[in-house]
Amino acid sequence: MVRPLPDRSRGHTDRRDARRHRLELGDLPRVPRQRREAAEGPQLRHVYRPLGVAHVRHGAPRPRRASIGRRSSPHGSSGGRGDAGGSARVSTSRATTHITPDGTPVASRIADWQEIDRLVGAMAALNAGIFQIGPDISGGAAQRAFYERLRRIALDTGRPIMFGTLATKQGIDPNPWNYTTRYIDETVAMGGRMYGQATTRSINAVFSLKSYLPFDGLPAWKEIRALPLAEQKRRLADPEVRARLIADEAKMKPKGSELQGGGAATTDPRKPDYADLFPMLDVDWDDPSVADLARQKQQHPVEVIINLCLENDNRVFVQPLVNEEPDDVLGILKHPRTLATFSDSGAHVCQEMGSSLQTHLLSYWVRKRQQFTLEEAVRMLTFDNASAWELPGRGLVRTGYAADLVVFEEERIRPRLPTVEQDLPGGARRLVQKADGIAATIVNGVVAIEEGEPTGHCAGQVMKGPLASDG
Numbered sequence: 001m002v003r004p005l006p007d008r009s010r011g012h013t014d015r016r017d018a019r020r021h022r023l024e025l026g027d028l029p030r031v032p033r034q035r036r037e038a039a040e041g042p043q044l045r046h047v048y049r050p051l052g053v054a055h056v057r058h059g060a061p062r063p064r065r066a067s068i069g070r071r072s073s074p075h076g077s078s079g080g081r082g083d084a085g086g087s088a089r090v091s092t093s094r095a096t097t098h099i100t101p102d103g104t105p106v107a108s109r110i111a112d113w114q115e116i117d118r119l120v121g122a123m124a125a126l127n128a129g130i131f132q133i134g135p136d137i138s139g140g141a142a143q144r145a146f147y148e149r150l151r152r153i154a155l156d157t158g159r160p161i162m163f164g165t166l167a168t169k170q171g172i173d174p175n176p177w178n179y180t181t182r183y184i185d186e187t188v189a190m191g192g193r194m195y196g197q198a199t200t201r202s203i204n205a206v207f208s209l210k211s212y213l214p215f216d217g218l219p220a221w222k223e224i225r226a227l228p229l230a231e232q233k234r235r236l237a238d239p240e241v242r243a244r245l246i247a248d249e250a251k252m253k254p255k256g257s258e259l260q261g262g263g264a265a266t267t268d269p270r271k272p273d274y275a276d277l278f279p280m281l282d283v284d285w286d287d288p289s290v291a292d293l294a295r296q297k298q299q300h301p302v303e304v305i306i307n308l309c310l311e312n313d314n315r316v317f318v319q320p321l322v323n324e325e326p327d328d329v330l331g332i333l334k335h336p337r338t339l340a341t342f343s344d345s346g347a348h349v350c351q352e353m354g355s356s357l358q359t360h361l362l363s364y365w366v367r368k369r370q371q372f373t374l375e376e377a378v379r380m381l382t383f384d385n386a387s388a389w390e391l392p393g394r395g396l397v398r399t400g401y402a403a404d405l406v407v408f409e410e411e412r413i414r415p416r417l418p419t420v421e422q423d424l425p426g427g428a429r430r431l432v433q434k435a436d437g438i439a440a441t442i443v444n445g446v447v448a449i450e451e452g453e454p455t456g457h458c459a460g461q462v463m464k465g466p467l468a469s470d471g
Contacts, residue, residue: 089389090119093134094146113149117156124157128467130389135163137322139174147183154192160388161187164342165196165335166203167328169276170321177328181335188337195388197342198332200361201285202325204318204352207277209233209309210420211350211429214269214277214319215302220248229313236306246302272319274301279308280316283356283415284364285326290317314419316431330371333361333380339388340380349430356415359435363414374410391463403445412437 092108099105116133123129131153136146154161165184167177180196187194207213210229215221224235224245235241255270274291281287294301308315323329332338340361343354358381366377386395393401418433434452441449446459 089130091132095134132162160193166322168322196338198338202320207317218248353431359415405442407440409437
């Protein structure tokens with residue numbers, strides 16, 4: 001039986017209610033553009049220009065530099081210039097794990113909440129757009145204040161609010177995932193529109209001999225890791241070198257109580273908890289930890305890691321950061337107001353790998369664990385997401401809808417193990433994870449990928465926001 005779509009109507013706000021938010025934006029969509037611009041002046045003028053873009057960021061997980069070389073300012077801005085336009089969504093971050101290389105918060109984390117009020121208020125005045133935010137999951141009063149602020153925005157503006165629904169063992173006294181879903185349920189009951197974004201497995205920092213290892217910053221390791229890969233492997237096989245490398249591990253900074261994201265976990269690592277570091281021997285969620293293997297082999301954990309790297313230099317190791325436990329992930333996925341749509345591959349191309357979200361759902365949660373029917377899972381990945389994101393003409397196989405289809409074999413579909421490739425400009429590295437069991441990917445009725453290989457036919461088009469003009 002197909003899971004019924006959660007009742008979204010209770011969270012919808014009538015068009016007339018969009019004017020009831022506290023922001024002083026006026027009834028701008030109901031007057032001509034020239035009059036709107038004259039009334040509001042340059043500060044909000046460009047918000048209403050139909051840019052046709054699909055996504056605009058208010059905050060980025062890393063510092064950005066302008067053409068003249070200045071870092072983006074952490075100080076207040078108008079919050080309006082060119083930010084909403086015809087876009088389908090605006091995103092920002094309050095996540096404590098989003099920091100710059102020098103350890104300071106990214107600008108959006110310390111920006112005044114009034115900036116967000118104005119951005120979402122502009123979308124409310126236009127009755128269009130999704131607001132997405134990286135959540136504060138630090139626990140305690142800070143997390144409560146974050147959720148209360150989001151609730152106020154949802155109720156004041158009527159726009160859909162989305163953010164990651166996360167559980168974590170990190171931090172001091174972290175809250176469980178249902179702490180978040182309770183806020184979502186309460187907000188929807190009060191008339192807001194709010195969705196949690198769910199992963200289908202843990203979000204991990206990924207380590208590899210070909211990319212990062214937790215020990216790369218240590219003196220003895222730096223010398224080895226600067227060598228070509230073949231020479232690294234030769235040196236790692238030397239017992240005397242191994243002894244120095246194992247001894248060097250004792251110098252690592254101890255893991256503290258602070259939350260670490262994938263960037264910091266790979267570039268500023270702490271001494272690993274080897275019970276929470278796993279070699280990916282298979283793609284299912286049942287690999288032994290490095291600590292387990294060290295006990296079995298009666299070896300130091302560092303030696304276990306070295307041996308696994310020498311056996312296969314494509315071997316990757318994962319350190320779960322959030323949603324570490326399968327039962328937590330399952331609980332989040334089964335909640336009626338979450339969406340299976342949360343991965344982070346694009347932001348950290350060589351540090352995290354979440355592109356198997358869909359294939360893991362189908363192979364692990366449907367076929368292996370039998371927690372969802374195939375029909376339920378397909379609906380979660382298609383119609384549920386299309387409905388929440390307000391994407392018309394998508395999410396169903398129906399006459400007149402976009403012919404965007406994935407043809408796959410139910411008994412074979414599964415993610416492959418990730419690999420590290422050096423195919424970015426300048427030979428930069430990235431993680432790549434492909435899949436088995438997918439026969440074809442069809443975009444706008446044209447086969448774009450067949451048996452894992454591009455056909456050269458690119459029929460896709462940029463998805464424009466609901467207010468975008470064609471000019």
